[in-house]
Amino acid sequence: GSTWEHVQQAPPDPIIGVNDSYRADTDPRKLNLGVGAYRTEEGKPYVLRAVREAEAALAADPAANKEYLPIAGLPEFNRLSRELALGPGHAAIRDGRVATVQALSGTGALRVGAEFLAQHLPPGQPRVVYVPNPTWGNHKTIFGKAGMQVREYRYFDAKTRGLDFAGMCADIGAAPPGAVLLLHACAHNPTGVDPSPDQWRQLLALTQEKRLLPFFDSAYQGFASGDLDADAASVRLFASAPGPQEMVLAQSFAKNMGLYGERAGALSVVCRSKDVAGRVESQLKLVIRPMYSNPPMHGAAIAARVMADPRLNALWKEELAGMANRIKAMRQALYGQLVARQLPGDWSFVLKQIGMFSYTGLSKAQCEALTRKWHIHLTMDGRISMAGLSAASCPYLAEAIADVVA
Ligand code: PMP
Numbered sequence: 001g002s003t004w005e006h007v008q009q010a011p012p013d014p015i016i017g018v019n020d021s022y023r024a025d026t027d028p029r030k031l032n033l034g035v036g037a038y039r040t041e042e043g044k045p046y047v048l049r050a051v052r053e054a055e056a057a058l059a060a061d062p063a064a065n066k067e068y069l070p071i072a073g074l075p076e077f078n079r080l081s082r083e084l085a086l087g088p089g090h091a092a093i094r095d096g097r098v099a100t101v102q103a104l105s106g107t108g109a110l111r112v113g114a115e116f117l118a119q120h121l122p123p124g125q126p127r128v129v130y131v132p133n134p135t136w137g138n139h140k141t142i143f144g145k146a147g148m149q150v151r152e153y154r155y156f157d158a159k160t161r162g163l164d165f166a167g168m169c170a171d172i173g174a175a176p177p178g179a180v181l182l183l184h185a186c187a188h189n190p191t192g193v194d195p196s197p198d199q200w201r202q203l204l205a206l207t208q209e210k211r212l213l214p215f216f217d218s219a220y221q222g223f224a225s226g227d228l229d230a231d232a233a234s235v236r237l238f239a240s241a242p243g244p245q246e247m248v249l250a251q252s253f254a255k256n257m258g259l260y261g262e263r264a265g266a267l268s269v270v271c272r273s274k275d276v277a278g279r280v281e282s283q284l285k286l287v288i289r290p291m292y293s294n295p296p297m298h299g300a301a302i303a304a305r306v307m308a309d310p311r312l313n314a315l316w317k318e319e320l321a322g323m324a325n326r327i328k329a330m331r332q333a334l335y336g337q338l339v340a341r342q343l344p345g346d347w348s349f350v351l352k353q354i355g356m357f358s359y360t361g362l363s364k365a366q367c368e369a370l371t372r373k374w375h376i377h378l379t380m381d382g383r384i385s386m387a388g389l390s391a392a393s394c395p396y397l398a399e400a401i402a403d404v405v406a
Contacts (some may be wrong), residue, residue, distance in 0.1 A: 014137055014379055022377040030375040031393055033384040036189070036356055038323050041390045046323070046382055048258050050316040054305040064301075069294045071169055071285040073102020073266075080307040081251055081266035085218060085232055086239050096274035099281035099290065101267050102295045105260075106252030107138060108236060109267035113215065113248050114146035115287045116269070116280075120214075125178040129169070129215070132182070135380065136189045139182060139217070148180070153200045156191045156402075161349035161361055170204060177211040180248075185216045186231040187224035187355025190383040194224075194354055200234050204241055214238050215248040222256040222357040226324030228317065246270055253303045255356065256320055262299025323387075327356065331391040332357075337398030343405060357383050359405050366404040374400035378382040 002242045010022065018034025040046050042057050061157060072078065077332035078100040082093060092098050103109035105368070118127055129143045153175075154167030172181060183203075188194055207214055222228040222298055238247055246269075251262040271277040288294070306312045335350045350358050358390040362370070362382035376397060378384050389397065 003227060018361065018377050018379055021371065025375050025377065026304050027375040029396065031377065031397065033376060033378045033397075035385055035387045036255075037385075038258060038387045039390075043388070043390060043393075044296055046258055048306075048316065048319045050306045050362060051257060051259065051302055053246075053300045053315070054309070054312055055307075057305060058298075058301055062374065065296070067217055069102070069177050069297050069300070071288050071294050072100075072281060073295045074300040076308065077102055077264075077304040078266055079216070081306055082249075082268045084228065084307060085221065085235050085251055085268070087229070087232070090236075090239065091293040092239060092245075092270050097271045097277045099269045099271060099369045100286060102300050103250070103265040103267045104292070104295060104298075105254050105263040105265040106217065106250050107265075108143045108251035108263065108295075109252070109265045110139070110217060111146065111271075112284060112287050112291075113250055114143045114148055115266050116284055117213075117215075117248070118147040119287070120280075120283060120291070121178065121180075126176050127334045128176065129180040129182055130175050130197070130212075131258065132168075132184065132188065135182070135188055136219075138219075143182075151175075156193060156359070157189070161193075161359065164196060165195065165199055169202070172203070172212070173205055173210060175210060179210075180215050181207060181212045181214050182215045182216055182217060183234065185218035185221065185249075186233075186312060187220035187357075189219065190357050190379070190381060191359040192353025192355050192357050194360070195234075201236055203234065204238055206310065207238070208241065208243070210261065213246060213248065215250070217250050217251075218397060219252040219256050221251070222317075222320045223324060224330075226321035228256075228320070241389070246272060253299065253340040257303055257306060257316065259299050259303060262302065263296060264299030264303045327386045330386045330394065331358070331390075333391055333394040334336065334386075334389065334398060336399065337394050341398055343402055356385055356387050359383050359387055360401070362404065364400070369404040370400055373403070374401055 022032040038046055039384050082100045100294050103112055128149040130151050131139050133152035143150050148289055153162045153171035157164035222232045224231045247269040251266045254260045268278050272278055306316050331351050338347045360382040364380045366379045367382055
């Protein structure tokens with residue numbers, strides 16, 4: 001018999017699957033709001049000018065080659081990445097107590113981080129990570145596959161479509177000492193709901209009191225507000241707490257530099273001393289080497305150049321603000337269209353939520369109707385990508401929503 005005859009059909013990925021259903025749809029009105037990728041007002045993918053220019057400079061550089069990168073990746077990229085997150089001249093960086101490795105975008109950083117934690121949390125300590133409910137669909141699988149036990153803390157309040165802060169604190173407060181606490185640095189995916197600055201301070205105090213290990217997932221720095229520093233506030237608050245604080249940080253350049261397919265990311269482990277950081281880095285390399293040996297060069301080289309070159313850096317910040325502002329404008333436009341149709345309930349959450357996504361609270365049945373009747377493709381949890389909207393498509397979406405909630 002055949003070796004593979006018994007293999008079962010796997011279900012499509014709930015997020016990536018939306019792209020397939022969109023592509024298969026032949027209706028000209030079709031709209032893709034599932035994809036977590038920025039689109040221009042014309043619905044096209046956007047390659048940043050700063051990225052194009054960095055690529056041109058790299059292509060013209062006679063010293064450039066295609067040799068292997070070190071296991072830990074491009075040193076310049078690692079240095080600039082952690083500075084981008086923590087802020088240049090941060091004490092932890094100055095002290096040399098941050099171990100950074102290049103990773104296959106945010107997903108790879110999370111996976112390498114999870115593998116490292118599963119192997120190297122102190123003996124006898126529970127291998128458990130607390131993630132928000134809901135969270136990005138891949139989080140639980142990534143940590144689960146790495147051998148961590150995954151538990152949830154309350155996060156989203158369906159009634160207010162805002163943060164369930166009391167529930168969040170109660171669940172985090174009940175975590176065992178040494179547990180890993182996964183936090184979205186900004187622009188929480190899928191809800192678009194973030195803690196306020198004061199709530200972040202309370203979360204820091206709770207994390208310290210309960211001796212939890214914060215693990216920040218930073219997939220949207222600069223993309224949420226348009227400002228790289230503002231979006232790093234939570235990470236910097238935790239990294240600057242008296243301690244010295246230990247934490248883990250996964251960074252992605254997919255959204256903020258539009259480098260999705262280049263897989264440029266970084267994993268940093270903030271340690272108590274330079275000596276520990278050196279040992280941690282040596283173990284991170286042992287995680288990486290048998291998985292993919294060393295990371296790809298092109299995306300990291302682009303990102304490093306954009307961060308290091310003052311002119312490209314300024315251009316990047318301008319384009320980043322442009323992307324964030326277009327998304328904010330889409331929130332205003334959609335909200336205006338919904339209000340104009342006098343829908344039942346309070347839809348102001350569309351304005352309050354932050355980042356790429358809005359979590360509409362639409363039921364699975366309503367989402368299915370949006371796709372079936374209106375050719376609007378989205379994940380069945382009611383998450384819509386604001387980046388997939390345009391001034392032209394907002395009225396159509398509002399009309400469709402009004403129909404399915406009626
Ligand atoms: N974390 C979060 C919260 C995300 O939304 C994403 C992308 N959707 C990622 C991590 C990983 O993205 P990538 O691997 O493309 O950097």
